[in-house]
Amino acid sequence: MAESTVAQQPSHVVHPLPEAEELYRRWIAFLDEEFTRHQAAERRAEIVRDQLFQLYLGRPHGGKLNFTLTSELPLNVLQLSLDPGNITLEAEHYPDVDHERFARSKPLLWFWIMFDRSPIGLNHWLGIRLRCMLGRHLFAKMGKGVRIDHGVELTYGYNLSIEDGVIVRHRALLDDRAEIHIGKSAVIGNYARIYSHTHAADDYDKVIFAPTSIGERARVGTHTVVLAGTQMPDGTIVGPQGTAEEQKG
Structure with missing residues (x-):
C-alpha cells in the first residue's frame, strides 16, 4: 500500500523494525489485492474467515469440528464465529439497509471489528494502514x-x-x-x-x-x-x- 494513503506523520514517528514493517506491508498489499479481485460476499467471507483463524487461533482454517464433546462447545462457538457468514450485525436488522451492498460490506466490517479486538489490534502503525486499506473497499x-x-x-x-x-x-x-x-x-x-x-x-x-x-x-x-x-x-x-x-x- 502506498504511503500516501496514510495520514502524514511527523518525522519522529516510530516505525516497526524493518523486517516487521516489510511483512506488515506485504500482508496489507495481499489483502488489498484479494478484496479488489473478489467482490462476491461469499468469497470475501472466506478470505476474512481464513485470516481471522490465523489471527485468533494461530493456525489455518480446516478440519472437522467435534460437536459431541460439551467441553469443546466454547471453542466450536469461537471457530464458527470467525466466519462472517455465521454472525449477525445490528445493522442487518435495520429496515433501511441495502441488503445487496451490505452483503459485500459485511465481511470487511467484521474484519474491521475483529482485527481491533485481536491480540494485535493495538498495533498502531499496522492498524491505521489496515483500516485505510479496508476503507477503500468499504x-x-x-x-x-x-x-x-x-x-x-x-x-x-x-x-x-x-x-x-x-x-x-x-x-x-x-x-x-x-x-x-x-x-x-x-x-x-x-x-x-x-x-x-x-x-x-x-x-x-x-x-x-x-x-x-x-x-x-x-x-x-x-x-x-x-x-x-x-x-x-x-x-x-x-x-x-x-x-x-x-x-x-
Missing part, C-alpha cells in the same frame, strides 16, 4: 492521507465519504445510515458521535434520515455529538463537550 469515497485510529465504529460503511487528510480518533462513531461526508483535513475527536438519522419527536419508531457534512478543516471535539442533518462549515470547531446543532446556510 466507503463511498476514501481520500489520501487518512488516519483512522483503533475502535472506530461504522454502521454500513457504504454511505461514508472521507476526503484527504482526515483524522478520526479512537472510539469515534460514524453512524452512516444516511450519507456522512467528512471534508479535507477535518478531525473527529475521541468518542465523538456523528449521526445521519434521528427519530420523530412524536413517534420514536419513525426514523428520519438526514445527510450530515463535516466541513474542511473542521474539528469535532472529544465526546461531541453531531446530530443528523448538521452541515458544519469549513473550519468550524465544536466541543469538546458540546453538541453541534443543525446549521442553516
Whole structure:
C-alpha cells in the first residue's frame, strides 16, 4: 500500500523494525489485492474467515469440528464465529439497509471489528494502514492521507465519504445510515458521535434520515455529538463537550 494513503506523520514517528514493517506491508498489499479481485460476499467471507483463524487461533482454517464433546462447545462457538457468514450485525436488522451492498460490506466490517479486538489490534502503525486499506473497499469515497485510529465504529460503511487528510480518533462513531461526508483535513475527536438519522419527536419508531457534512478543516471535539442533518462549515470547531446543532446556510 502506498504511503500516501496514510495520514502524514511527523518525522519522529516510530516505525516497526524493518523486517516487521516489510511483512506488515506485504500482508496489507495481499489483502488489498484479494478484496479488489473478489467482490462476491461469499468469497470475501472466506478470505476474512481464513485470516481471522490465523489471527485468533494461530493456525489455518480446516478440519472437522467435534460437536459431541460439551467441553469443546466454547471453542466450536469461537471457530464458527470467525466466519462472517455465521454472525449477525445490528445493522442487518435495520429496515433501511441495502441488503445487496451490505452483503459485500459485511465481511470487511467484521474484519474491521475483529482485527481491533485481536491480540494485535493495538498495533498502531499496522492498524491505521489496515483500516485505510479496508476503507477503500468499504466507503463511498476514501481520500489520501487518512488516519483512522483503533475502535472506530461504522454502521454500513457504504454511505461514508472521507476526503484527504482526515483524522478520526479512537472510539469515534460514524453512524452512516444516511450519507456522512467528512471534508479535507477535518478531525473527529475521541468518542465523538456523528449521526445521519434521528427519530420523530412524536413517534420514536419513525426514523428520519438526514445527510450530515463535516466541513474542511473542521474539528469535532472529544465526546461531541453531531446530530443528523448538521452541515458544519469549513473550519468550524465544536466541543469538546458540546453538541453541534443543525446549521442553516
